[in-house]
Amino acid sequence: MRIGIDLGGTKIEIVALEQVGDQVGGRTGDRAAGAVLARERIPTPRGDYDATVTAIRDLVAGVEARLGRRGTVGIGIPGAISPATGLVKNANSTWLIGRSFDRDLEVALGRPVRLANDANCFALSEAVDGAAVGASIVFGVILGTGVGGGIVVNERVLTGANAISGEWGHNPLPWPEDSERPGPACYCGRHGCIETFLSGPGLAADHQRITGIAMSAEDVVAAAAADDAAAEATLRRYEERLARALAHLVNMLDPDAIVLGGGLSGLQRLYDSVPRLWGRHIFSDHVATRLVPPVHGDSSGVRGAAWLWPPEQEGEREGGG
Template structure:
């Protein structure tokens, strides 16, 4: 058994996969975000329950937001504050007495989606999550590329291109990461709704915004057109640097069907003449991809091809 665990700021989910990466058991609990000892005990209880339910001692892979210091192993986590400054991997291993693999949740998403029938033909896959935040992971020939500080592909914290700021008269917004002008503030789900307030002065839901776009309501069209332009330009920058074969999109905004025809057109405007944009693909495993990718951190090579 392989246990994939997704630790978020609201919930923690564990899914048990067999060696063919089929789901055999799952459970979801609230994440203790302020009490570290409660967090550790909740985690160990989940593993005990999973072992009992599956009749096995599964191998454990964890996906979570945040950055881990490559020298000390200490975590920086804004979503789960009690983990900040903690050597979480060592402490969890002490509790469950078995090896644990941990990676960023966006990297786990990318790893999962790179190992699907859809993506098998593409050796270079960039998984991009467009949801509450904006993050990504790069998989080359089936393996995650992590980089020197294990923070490769944090593209949500690239600065918004000056041409976009001028074109759409956008202020430089402070970001929770400590920087300012990060593309996450404009291109994530909340960023998209913020753009609509900027253009129209109105606060709407995501569903209402996209319905307005489908009905060709002028203010909704203006917002979506600008957002697609900026997101397409950002993906084009990534392609110019990485030259990936395909982008696989996850997160809530990725469920909007229209973006899969709009984004390649937008990307083309920012690529060299004659250069074909990378494929833009929807996630195969959807909301399950994060935990699946976490499980794959521990899986054998044959399982990675399922």
């Protein structure tokens, strides 16, 4: 049994997955799609570190008691463990920053845990048993309140020497037009980050800059569907910028598949328009990379956390139990 936990700013979700069969994508021996044995959500104890650790401990204990089984534990967080200090960094849930979260959880749970950035968990979920099954190199993109990403190679998360692999949103928008320079201010202290253009708030801000009309990203999408010319123009700018940003990524990583997640991943037109546009920027005579929607949607983060333990580490992953 594999237990995954998604620690968000407002909720903590836990899922227990069963491994069924021994094939994924027709490849014998790979991890298989997991049937959901249990699932639960509780509010996050915002601002309270000790209560957060306790809440996770109690969720795991409750699930294992109900199922009468012990499992591995993987956890996705909105941040990362610094290789330099062993402490949490870059976390939107600021009460985690500077804490030895993984070690404290291991003490509380009495076993080893695996911890990864939530975008990495999303990418892993879709690579293992989602939209990118069978792909060797997968990039998972989050297009939501912020813009992030995760890289998975042969069903393993690529963390990187600085634990920032996949932090795609804080690179500059590539091949900028004059009107895009220096770009909107980003909370990271720079201007023109991809996130400032391609997040939901970034799309809404772009529409307001051009039209003077304040609308949410969802309202812009709805207006475009209702034949609003200004909203349609905003979405066309968004698609062209997304195509440039992903082309830059393809030139560096050359993934087999790119899976979109986050609220804007539901915009179906992206999967047709962006591949039509990105070819002019990709340094190849043919583009085989697939752009696909997620299979597991909002559940990808918690499922990916459950898949953080590789299958060959049977003894360690269950703490010898």
